[in-house]
Amino acid sequence: MSAKAAQLAAIEESGWGEPFRFFQPQNLAFWVYLLGLGGGALAIVRYFGDGGFYTPALTGGVLLFALYLVPWLLLLRHQNRYTAQPGGLLAAGFAWGGVAATFWIALPANSALLEIWTKLGGTAFANSWAAGLTAPINEEWGKALGLVLLIGLAPRLVRSAYDGFIIGAFIGLGFQVFEDVLYVYNGAAQTFGANQLGTSLQIFVIRGATGVVSHALFSAIFCTGLMWVLGRARGERRVVLGVLCMAVAMVFHFAWDDMTGLAGGGSLAVVLPFAIAAVELVALVAVLRRAAGRERSWMRDLLGPEAEAGVVGPALLDAVSGLRKDRKKFRKQVHSRRRARHLLDAAGDLAREISRAGGEETGRVAHARAELERLA
Helix, strand or coil: CCHHHHHHHHHHHHCCCCCCCCCCCCCHHHHHHHHHHHHHHHHHHHHHHCCHHHHHHHHHHHHHHHHHHHHHHHHHHHHCCCCCCCHHHHHHHHHHHHHHHHHHHHHHHHHHHHHHHHHHHHHHHHHHHHHHHHHHHHHHHHHHHHHHHHHHHCCCCCCCHHHHHHHHHHHHHHHHHHHHHHHHHHHHHHCCCCCHHHHHHHHHHHHHHHHHHCHHHHHHHHHHHHHHHHCCCCCCCCHHHHHHHHHHHHHHHHHHHCHHHHHCCCCHHHHHHHHHHHHHHHHHHHHHHHHHHHHHHHHHHHCHHHHHCCCCCHHHHHHHCCCHHHHHHHHHHHCCHHHHHHHHHHHHHHHHHHHHCCCCCCHHHHHHHHHHHHHC
8 A cells, every 4th residue: 555545544443534523413422422412411400509508519510620621631731642632532532531420420320229239238348348339330431421422422522542542531521520529518417517728738738649540541541442342443453352341440440549548447448449459550651552553553554654654753653652761752753852842743744734634735735844854
């Protein structure tokens, strides 16, 4: 296959450059998505509507976790490389995780299942194990439903396992932030409104510190696995690997929620959270690197004709379509971290403009190419 043919195939397969259109009244997925958001919004109003006394805690929680969002968004923006997803699609995922998955699905489903476990096993059993036997089922599948609906809304954009990883992380982040605010509100209610701002800050510190290995991680792994099961990109269907990833995400969720039960109340409780967090982060990196394979090949194909023409050098092509070690190697070659970053950004911009133009030569493509040549 020629470089140009490979480029056109990559554009077609990845869907990069396609706009995300949310309003689709003829699409059933659009109405199900609205139903979920509407149901979640109504639940939010009902839950917080009568809690005016706890307004200081709620306000503090919203402000603190809004600030908490900033580094997360910067991190995920950095990871949303290769054939990057549009902001509107990611915002839709975040909204589903925060409003629909949290309040429309998880809140009522968790309450019902927790009562069942209490009746079946007693109070002591429920205190140790009910959360881990409930949340991984209701919450992971509730969040993943958002990914399925976004596939329905943007079938050309949501194609690869890496798409599932990024979108899943945004859905999980939405769930995480809204759930944390809920924890702040409930914490104030449990202390009958005493020291509300102090309670908000305490919960922010605890939940913020553990958030690195919480819902964003669970959903990124789970949704990557779901995309492998679905196999929407050519050659990417891996049913066994996908099911394993989904199961691993649920096990991680179980372990985190039932830490007390697993530790048995002994000294293991001090070490266990760090051990589980380390295993989760190793698994996350492994899934991320495996999921990025198809996207990296698409990026190489997108810039293939530019590499043949000498616009993109071999080292830059390896870096812009590679892993962290490839970018680190490129920085050493150009002897400047700042210049390397500008070149990588310019190469990424050129690939994006080529995708938007469908592989055709346009003024924007020419401008992006000229900018890269100027920096080189």
